[in-house]
Amino acid sequence: MTITQEIVAILYRISEMLEIKGIQWEPIAYSKAARNIESLSENLADIYKRGGIKALMEIPGIGKGIAGNIEEYIKTGKIKKYDELKKSIPVDIESLNTVEGLGPKKIMLLYKKLKIRNLADLQKAAQQGKLRKLPGIREKTEENILKAIEFSKKSSERKLLGYALPLAREIQALLRKQPYIHRVEIAGSTARRKETIGDIDILITTSSPQKAMDFFTSLPEIKRVIAKGATKSTVVYEDMQVDCRVLHPEEFGSALQYFIGSKDHNVAVRRIAISKGYKLSEYGLFKGTKRIAGKTEDEIYQKLGMQWPPPELRENHGEVEAALKHSLPKLVELKDIQGDLHMHTTYSDAKNTVEEMASACKALGYSYCAITDHVSPMGIAYGLTMEKLKKQRKEIDAVNKKLSDFTVLHGAEVDIKLNGELFAKEKMLKEFDIVLASIHQGMQRTKEEQTKRMLKAMDNKYLNIICHPTGRKINKRPGYELDFEKVFNAAKENNVFLETNSQHIRLDLSDVNARAAKDSGILISVNTDAHAVDQLDSMEYGISTVRRAWCTKKDILNALPLNELLRRIKR
DNA sequence: GCCGTTTTCGGCCCGACTGTTTTCAGTCG
Numbered sequence: 147m148t149i150t151q152e153i154v155a156i157l158y159r160i161s162e163m164l165e166i167k168g169i170q171w172e173p174i175a176y177s178k179a180a181r182n183i184e185s186l187s188e189n190l191a192d193i194y195k196r197g198g199i200k201a202l203m204e205i206p207g208i209g210k211g212i213a214g215n216i217e218e219y220i221k222t223g224k225i226k227k228y229d230e231l232k233k234s235i236p237v238d239i240e241s242l243n244t245v246e247g248l249g250p251k252k253i254m255l256l257y258k259k260l261k262i263r264n265l266a267d268l269q270k271a272a273q274q275g276k277l278r279k280l281p282g283i284r285e286k287t288e289e290n291i292l293k294a295i296e297f298s299k300k301s302s303e304r305k306l307l308g309y310a311l312p313l314a315r316e317i318q319a320l321l322r323k324q325p326y327i328h329r330v331e332i333a334g335s336t337a338r339r340k341e342t343i344g345d346i347d348i349l350i351t352t353s354s355p356q357k358a359m360d361f362f363t364s365l366p367e368i369k370r371v372i373a374k375g376a377t378k379s380t381v382v383y384e385d386m387q388v389d390c391r392v393l394h395p396e397e398f399g400s401a402l403q404y405f406i407g408s409k410d411h412n413v414a415v416r417r418i419a420i421s422k423g424y425k426l427s428e429y430g431l432f433k434g435t436k437r438i439a440g441k442t443e444d445e446i447y448q449k450l451g452m453q454w455p456p457p458e459l460r461e462n463h464g465e466v467e468a469a470l471k472h473s474l475p476k477l478v479e480l481k482d483i484q485g486d487l488h489m490h491t492t493y494s495d496a497k498n499t500v501e502e503m504a505s506a507c508k509a510l511g512y513s514y515c516a517i518t519d520h521v522s523p524m525g526i527a528y529g530l531t532m533e534k535l536k537k538q539r540k541e542i543d544a545v546n547k548k549l550s551d552f553t554v555l556h557g558a559e560v561d562i563k564l565n566g567e568l569f570a571k572e573k574m575l576k577e578f579d580i581v582l583a584s585i586h587q588g589m590q591r592t593k594e595e596q597t598k599r600m601l602k603a604m605d606n607k608y609l610n611i612i613c614h615p616t617g618r619k620i621n622k623r624p625g626y627e628l629d630f631e632k633v634f635n636a637a638k639e640n641n642v643f644l645e646t647n648s649q650h651i652r653l654d655l656s657d658v659n660a661r662a663a664k665d666s667g668i669l670i671s672v673n674t675d676a677h678a679v680d681q682l683d684s685m686e687y688g689i690s691t692v693r694r695a696w697c698t699k700k701d702i703l704n705a706l707p708l709n710e711l712l713r714r715i716k717r
Numbered sequence: 718g719c720c721g722t723t724t725t726c727g728g729c730c731c732g733a734c735t736g737t738t739t740t741c742a743g744t745c746g
Contacts, residue, residue, distance in 0.1 A: 164718095171729060209719050247735085247743045282737060290735090334746090347746085368743080373745095375734055379743090391733095403745080409730095416730075421722070427731075699734035 148627060150189040153219055154180045156228050157212070162239045163231040166250040174570060178207040181410070185463060187630065187662035193222050238264040246372065246387075247287070248292040255280060271294050293370065297382060303342075303621050305386055308650025308687055310336055310343035313386060317348060317365065321390075324361055327356040329398060333387075333405035337457045339690035341653050342622055345387035347405050355392045362390045397429045399442035404428035410462035418450050418466070426450075458693040477693045480686060482705045483515035488559065488582055488613060488645065488673030489682070493538050494519035494529050496677035499546045500538065500554065506679040508552045514708045514710075516557035516580050521570045523587075524563060530558060532574060541579070553708055555579040564588045566602025568609065575608040580715060582645070584613035585626070593627035600633055604640045610715045611671050611703075612637070614647040614654040622651070622678060630659065634666040641716050643703045646695075648674045649681075650689030660695035669714075670695075671703040 147155070161176035182205055183190065193201045194217065202213040215225050237257050241264060242248055248256075256262040260271050261282055268291065271277055277288040300389055314332045321330045327350050331337075334347030351359040359379050363371045372380040377392040393401045405410060405428065419426035424433055430440030431449055439445040447454045452469040458479055459465040468474045491497035498506075500517055507515040519538070520529040530538065535558075542556045557580040561569040568575065568583055575581055583603055591599070603609060615633070618625025637644060644663050646655045652675070655663060660670055672688040674681055692702065699705045706714065 172718050174729065175720095178719080207719065211718050249743065251743055284737070284738060345746090373734055378733055380734090409746085413730080429732090449738090667733070 147624070148189060149191050150186075151624070153190055153216055154183050156219070156225060157183070157215075158241065160215075160225075160228055160231060162243060162250070163235055166235060166237075166239065166253075167231075169252075174434065175207070176212065178410075179205075179212045182207045185461065185658055187658050189627075190216055191220055203615050226590050234262060241298075242268065244298040245291060247290055248294070248298065252283075255282075258613055263285050265295060265299070274632065289690045294419070297370070300385065304344050305342060306620060306650045307336070307339060307341055307343055307690070308684065310346060310386060311339075313384060314346045314348065314388075317346070317383065317388060320365060321348070321350060321358075321362065324352075325357070325601065327352045327361075329395075331402055334407065337406045339458050339687075339694060340462055341650075341656065341691070343386075343446075345389060346383075348388065348390045349393055349398070349401055349405060350390065351393055351395050351398055358392060359390070369640075393535065395441065395593075396437070397440045397577060397591055399444070399446055400430045400440040401428045402428070403443045403446055406457050406460060411460035411466065414462045415450065415452075416468040418452070418470070418692065422450065422469050424449070436493060456693065458690060459696065461694075475696050475698050478697050478699045478702050478705060481511070482699045482702070483512065483672065483685060483689070483705050484707055485512045485516070485711070486510075486581065486674050486676070486682060486685060487516040487555070487557065487671050487704050488518050489515065489609065489676040490519050491517055491538075493517075493534055500541050500547070502679055503676070503682075504545050504549060504554045506682050508549055510682060510685075513551065514553040514555060514711070516555040516582075518557040518559045518580070518582050520556045521560040521574070521703050523569060526649075530574075533578075535574060557582060559584055561586050561600060562603045564591075564599065565600040568603060568606050572608070575606075578608070579717070580610050581606075581608045582611045582613050583609050585617055586620065589617050589623070589626050591626060593629060596626045597629040601636045602626060604636045604642045609640070609642055611643045611645055611673075613645045613673070613675070614652050616654050616656075616659070618652065618654050618656070619651050625654065630662055634663055634668055637663075637668050639667065641714075643669050643671050644664045644717075645671045645673055646688050646691050647674060648686070648691075650682045650684060650687045653687060653691045655691075655695075657691050657694035660692050660697065664692075664695055664701045665698050669703040672699060673704070 157176050157180035161173040165173040198441050199217050202208055202216055221224050242253050262268050262271055270291045272288050274503050277283050278285050312337050318330045321327050329351040331349050333349050335343050336346055355376055363381055365380050367384050368381045370382040380389050404636045416426045424431050430437040431446050431637050439449045453474045455465045455469050491500050493501055504515055522529050539556055542554050545554050545711055554576055558578050559582045562583050562585045563569055616625035644655055646660050669694055672692055674684050676682045
């Protein structure tokens with residue numbers, strides 16, 4: 147964990163502990179501060195080094211108090227307030243909080259009465275029937291807690307977008323098939339295409355709410371029904387919690403707006419509503435008691451004098467102000483993509499042939515693709531040797547002759563060695579139409595070492611694109627740190643492009659980093675890194691990521707037509 | 718604890734659902 151991540155985690159812990167103590171508002175301030183720090187592209191240590199406590203206080207949601215906490219942590223590795231809170235409530239709140247139905251009040255009650263400190267204590271007490279003796283808890287709650295412990299053990303992690311989105315679409319399709327269900331929309335963080343999803347929100351309109359709730363709560367993949375009401379039900383579907391809400395058509399737009407979120411976006415929008423003398427809720431935009439908008443999101447934003455912001459932008463990272471000024475960017479779309487510049491074939495570690503990959507790309511509507519097999523130390527077995535390279539070139543030439551209105555570029559994904567050199571001699575590099583490079587080992591180096599390594603790699607005159615620049619794998623490893631300012635400067639100087647890798651476990655550059663890259667004037671290449679034909683459609687996830695990074699068509703390398711692309715890349 | 722186009726005090730979302738009650742507290746989103 148980086149210092150920034152450590153501080154974010156502590157701020158969340160402080161927020162939780164304050165809440166358990168029954169303190170009002172302060173917990174909200176702490177969690178808000180933590181959230182805002184998470185979405186920064188610069189790390190806290192650097193910000194502090196640059197401008198001390200004053201610079202910290204420029205971060206939204208951070209004032210004197212929290213800036214002081216951060217300074218204390220950077221200087222001493224400790225925060226006194228945090229240590230004191232921990233001492234007064236020695237409870238593993240983080241894990242207890244993952245249990246559905248357990249909130250601050252019950253956690254405090256459990257600790258005070260039964261000295262319950264963690265999941266194991268809780269499970270034991272519940273199994274012994276001790277919980278039901280507490281005020282406000284009887285058998286049913288005890289049962290639910292036991293079930294929830296099981297679920298929380300299995301699904302402590304947020305799920306990848308690449309898992310949640312298809313699941314949400316599957317449920318959406320099932321609901322849409324029912325004649326009495328009219329509209330079905332996916333809301334929540336899935337609609338905003340966040341890289342990880344906690345639970346899925348589905349909104350419907352129906353002529354028969356009862357039937358709709360019955361149908362939803364009895365879908366075949368459902369493992370458990372957590373709640374079932376007249377207008378709202380919650381279930382566990384496969385490994386995810388799914389909420390379904392029934393709405394009136396007149397309030398569908400306001401409900402969609404409300405449930406797409408994010409929370410921070412909604413707070414900002416509601417504030418604008420209030421300033422204009424309105425009140426905005428999930429039931430509509432009201433002037434007094436009169437609903438003046440609610441059917442569509444568009445009419446709500448319009449009445450507020452705002453442009454409709456695409457869900458991917460709704461994080462309160464400047465989109466509210468831009469929407470008021472009618473200066474939102476026209477975000478890049480999947481259909482703008484002209485080609486995919488990163489994919490593998492049977493020449494290295496993938497399933498399909500050059501022709502199969504190229505034909506599939508053409509079928510997706512692209513006008514070009516680049517075949518980029520590995521050139522790596524492991525490549526003695528899998529990668530391209532000089533001999534294989536010549537063979538592959540011939541094969542690509544043949545495919546190019548065969549496919550009309552489509553161009554296959556001969557590329558490679560070359561490993562970056564520990565010293566920053568590329569794992570291929572000039573003799574080989576100059577044979578390719580396009581050269582990608584990436585770090586596949588030696589991830590444990592320091593920020594300084596990795597930055598130096600990256601800069602050295604970008605010095606290579608044949609290099610065009612750095613793939614998955616931080617090497618992170620979501621929920622698996624954080625990726626190495628880089629001095630992005632230096633990396634971006636070097637990229638610009640050397641005419642190197644950075645990738646947003648579309649594999650849903652990577653999404654690297656991330657939304658935050660891609661936005662910083664874009665702001666530095668660097669074009670981003672959104673690629674699938676497909677190792678089989680059926681992975682080529684993961685382009686959608688990369689596009690979502692760069693849309694979250696405010697990218698327009700102009701910011702994306704592979705939205706360029708082939709002739710312009712070839713002009714832009716150095717050869 | 719943070720914030721300010723009601724600015725140095727007084728807001729900071731609130732309604733649905735559950736399980737416990739006997740009119741409501743706690744949790745969730």
